[in-house]
Amino acid sequence: MNKVILMGRLTRDPEIRYGGQDNQMAIARFSLAVDRRFKRAGDSADADFFNCTAFGKQAEFVERYLKQGTKILLSGRVQNDNYTNKEGQKVYSVQIIAEELEFAESKNASANNQNMGGGYAAPAGRPSPAAAVGDGFMNIPDGVDDVDLPFN
Template sequence: MNKVILMGRLTKDPEVRYSQSATPVAVAKYGLAVRKPFVKQQGDPDVDFFNIISFGKAGEFAEKYFRKGQMVSIVGRLQNNNWEDQNKVKHYGVDVVAEEQHFAESKTSAESRGVVTSNSNNYSPYNGDNANTPAPSNNTDMGGFTPNIPMEEDDDLPF
């Protein structure tokens, strides 16, 4: 089994290139800084840095929506990245090939920290086929979450 789950902040905006095949495929590369659960002796957090690669639509998604500093979660697999340079010196590395990539913070939270997200000022949610349905109002900022909905009390629940 080869499965990796990471959550961290992007160290740079994704860079996308396209394969040279008959049907070009997007290949996005970006860095992810993942904080370790302990700190260094100096009190600074200890961080691991990973190279992430995403292909196809996932690569295009990363290019369009991911920005340096954003908190994201990645589910993927490890892939060896070994090569030999011009001087015949062997280099060894490991990349994470993303199978899933998700936002791990709200858009509002990212923007409050100064991360400029794509389409920041012109977001319009998809309303399905009915174009006459009004878009949800942006007057109430919920930070990307739904409002608290009162629930009925049920004293018969065992928890």
């Protein structure tokens, strides 16, 4: 079984391109910083950084709603990206292929975090999903029609 679950913040705005047959499939690449629970003795890193890729509907969701500082919960799989460079040396790397994405904090928490010098605030003209209301249903922002949200 190949399954990974990560919660962290985007380190930069996602890079979106279109590929596949007739250049119709969205492909989103982004980096996720995941805080470590415990710091190991002699280790200066407080977070690990993962290169992530989403395809299709997930990539369209990333393009529409995510930006640097957004805190998300991602589940997916680990994929090897090993290759041999021009000098004949083997280069080992991995990436996370996103299968499911959802917000890991409310819109208000994101805004508060932004006011404290980091995090996510929706740019002008871009709708942001609202927090779930008391009945447990998600409010979809005005102007968003027929969206297949991955956290339903």
